[in-house]
Amino acid sequence: FEASVRLGKASCIMCSYNAETFGYGMLGPGRQSGAIPSCANRYMLTDLAQTAWGFNGYIVSDCYAVNRILDRHHYADSVADAIEATLGAGMDLECGNTLSTSAMQEMYENSSTPNDFDTHLIRLFEVQLRLGWADSPAAAPWSRWGMSVVDSHQHRELALRAAEESLVLLENDAGLLPWSDEKVKTLAVLGPHAKATVAMKGNYAGTPPFLISPCVGLAAYADVDCTSPPSCTVTSPVGQCWTTEAMAAVAKSDAIVLAVGLDSSTQEYEGHDREDLRLPEGQRQLLAMVRAAARKAGKPLAVVLLSGSVVDLELEKGDRGFAAPVAVLWAGYPGQAGGAAIASALFGHCNKFGRLPITWYSNSYTATVALDDYAMRPNRSRHYPGRTHRFFTGQPLYRFGHGLRYGHFDRTHFSAKVIFASQPPHGTAQLEVAVRASVRSSGKHPGDEVLLLFGAPPNAGLCGRPQQELLAFWRLHDLSPGETRHVHETLPLKVFELTDSQAQRRPAFGTWRLWLGDERGAATSTIDLDLLSSEPLSEGALWNCELDVDGLEKSPQEV
Numbered sequence: 001f002e003a004s005v006r007l008g009k010a011s012c013i014m015c016s017y018n019a020e021t022f023g024y025g026m027l028g029p030g031r032q033s034g035a036i037p038s039c040a041n042r043y044m045l046t047d048l049a050q051t052a053w054g055f056n057g058y059i060v061s062d063c064y065a066v067n068r069i070l071d072r073h074h075y076a077d078s079v080a081d082a083i084e085a086t087l088g089a090g091m092d093l094e095c096g097n098t099l100s101t102s103a104m105q106e107m108y109e110n111s112s113t114p115n116d117f118d119t120h121l122i123r124l125f126e127v128q129l130r131l132g133w134a135d136s137p138a139a140a141p142w143s144r145w146g147m148s149v150v151d152s153h154q155h156r157e158l159a160l161r162a163a164e165e166s167l168v169l170l171e172n173d174a175g176l177l178p179w180s181d182e183k184v185k186t187l188a189v190l191g192p193h194a195k196a197t198v199a200m201k202g203n204y205a206g207t208p209p210f211l212i213s214p215c216v217g218l219a220a221y222a223d224v225d226c227t228s229p230p231s232c233t234v235t236s237p238v239g240q241c242w243t244t245e246a247m248a249a250v251a252k253s254d255a256i257v258l259a260v261g262l263d264s265s266t267q268e269y270e271g272h273d274r275e276d277l278r279l280p281e282g283q284r285q286l287l288a289m290v291r292a293a294a295r296k297a298g299k300p301l302a303v304v305l306l307s308g309s310v311v312d313l314e315l316e317k318g319d320r321g322f323a324a325p326v327a328v329l330w331a332g333y334p335g336q337a338g339g340a341a342i343a344s345a346l347f348g349h350c351n352k353f354g355r356l357p358i359t360w361y362s363n364s365y366t367a368t369v370a371l372d373d374y375a376m377r378p379n380r381s382r383h384y385p386g387r388t389h390r391f392f393t394g395q396p397l398y399r400f401g402h403g404l405r406y407g408h409f410d411r412t413h414f415s416a417k418v419i420f421a422s423q424p425p426h427g428t429a430q431l432e433v434a435v436r437a438s439v440r441s442s443g444k445h446p447g448d449e450v451l452l453l454f455g456a457p458p459n460a461g462l463c464g465r466p467q468q469e470l471l472a473f474w475r476l477h478d479l480s481p482g483e484t485r486h487v488h489e490t491l492p493l494k495v496f497e498l499t500d501s502q503a504q505r506r507p508a509f510g511t512w513r514l515w516l517g518d519e520r521g522a523a524t525s526t527i528d529l530d531l532l533s534s535e536p537l538s539e540g541a542l543w544n545c546e547l548d549v550d551g552l553e554k555s556p557q558e559v
Contacts, residue, residue: 002053011057011127013049015039015091017065019073022503026088030075037073037085039065045090058123061086063095070098079103092120151209156337159208163334163341164352165448165475169404171315173325176300178348178406178445179255184300187222188249189215191286192241193259193306194228202308202333203264210336214259214304217339221347225249234263238285250293257346258290261306264333268308273371277312277363287313291326302327302346306334312363312397330356348406351447352477355403359389362397377464390466401452401470401517407443412484414438416514416525419490430493433527435472437487437516441479449476451487451516457498458510464501471495471514496529 004010019035023043030036038044039061049055069075069082076082082098084107108114132140169177193199197211215226227249232241250256260283262268267280278284287303294301303326305311313328331342344350368385378386378393386392389400414437420430439449453472461467472495476485496512497505507529515524 001049005049005053005055010055011130013045013055013057013059014062015041015045015059015065016062017068017072019075020044020503025075026085027075027081030073032073035073037065037069037075039091040069040075040082040085040089042089050090056126058092058120058127059090060093061091061095064097066091066094066096066098080107083107087116087120092123156209159335160337160341161352163331163337164344164350166332166334166354167341167345167352168330168332168356168402169327169345169353170305170330170398170402171326171328172404173327176325177302177327177329177346178351179300179302179346181221181347184254184347185222186253187218187224187255187257188246188253188299189218189224189226189257189259190228190232190241190246190249190290191257191259191304192228192232192234192236192283193261193304194226194232194257196259196306196338199263199265199306200331200333200335200338201264202335203269205335208336212337212339214257214339214342217341217343218257218346220340221343221349222254225253228259234261234283235266235280236282238282238289241282241286242289247293250290250299251297253299255300255302256290256294257302257304258287259304259306260287261304261311261331262308263306264308274309275366275371277310277361277366278314279311284314300325300327302329304342304346305330306332308333310358310360310397312361314363348445351406351445353403353405353448353450355401355450355452356398357400359392359396359400360398360402361392361394365394368394389470390468391461393461393467401454403450405445405447405449407441407445407447407481409449409479410440410442411516412438412440414516414525416527418527418529431529432493433491433496435487435489435491435514438484439476439479439487440484441481444481446478446480449479449485450474451476454515454517455496456513457496457508458512460513465498465508469498493529 001013005013015038017038019030019032019037020041021033021035023036023041025036025040025042027040036043045059049059066082066086069085070077070079076085079098080103083103086094086099108117111117128134132142137143194215195213197213200211200213201208215224215228218224227243227246228241229243232243260279262279268274279287291301303313305313305328307330315326315328329342329345331338334341341350345353365385368383369387373384374387375384376387377391378384385394389396416433416435419432419434435453437451439451441447441449451474452470454468455471456468457465459465472489472491474487474489476487479485493507494505496507498508499505509529511526511528513524513526
């Protein structure tokens, strides 16, 4: 958020439905353990965004978030209180009906400081004026843009590139992929998402000019037998998808594509939480049957997974020795060009895979962590493993940042060292970290590599500190076989800040261990940030806790 404001010059911030356990509001502490609703949190909206970050725009509520201050958070007892709490916090505009014309008129007439309303109006009008609202069409550059620029060739190329670069190759047993269009000439494509179109949009999507399904995309590379009747949906019994026609297609094909997953209309959407990380029962059975059939027929199998969140395919349940080797491609909800991107990736015409942006937990995680337990940090006393790659102490299904690609991209060099920036006009020299990395493509496939720079702070995993932080990332485009590409980057001290127990960011001085990739240990470097430290370098510098002689916490605390 800070980067969006400081660097991106955002013109609008939306305050959300939740409440924060830090900050303050015009009506005092909240009634839910003191938490302040986001749209009433003056620290967040005014002190932080506007004063500290220099935000120059307007703040709008999420739709009906102000209502929830009344009926969900019970922070305000009346409409007048809700208006006072939100406008006083720094919100300028509501999506909803609490700040109605009549309510606002009454507040204005009874206000002892009516000029305060001008502050909000000025912010709203300033943004409209920036957009040319009061200018003649000749003076407003955006007025020259009409529908003729929509769905241009460049737009379609961007949609395809976005889909290609967001695909994540989770599994590729025995180098099963990519397929050669010289060897794989016939394909059996089955499963509830074989003909997916609308499902590829996800939710909150516009109306695209077209939607390319996996079947249509794959037809550009092979003779496709697409056996996915309308009765085969994400929630169908297995018999609706594993039909006689599907079995026949598998038997006569050179390879198999099984398109499974979730959707944003029945499985995952706003206001609906999943209680199980597996596929629906019918799809679990379908996956097992197709793998068994592929094994028996000696056919390569690629599973294409559409979902917006974690899906545990349970591939580890002893199946690997008894079922066909499998490649798994997570496509997310890839949009209008999704089928084309999927097909291009399976046949090796595109090697631009991304990496997982979230930790993938196994289904057993749902039995360990309650859905409404939002604690990030682990707690040994109650056997709580924590959340996200920064704190999770268990074994993930796939790590944050996991992602395979075709060929090999070797880290031939990696180093990091502390440097001092040039003397600024006022104050002392700024501490920075210079990172150098080299990557060589040693395989036969050209493609992109995505580098993730992780860091373990001093006393990682202790006293509320994370185990690791993602410090930076880079995508190296179109590396040719044998080519070496270099990364030279200077990271500011701000990158090495951690959040303390009062939600304040402070540099974590001490020894950091840095590494490239999603696995710890490869291409590591160590830097020492003690040079400018003015605080005691105690293990509990950021959090109030003590360590015993073995370096373990005596009394772990959570916030």
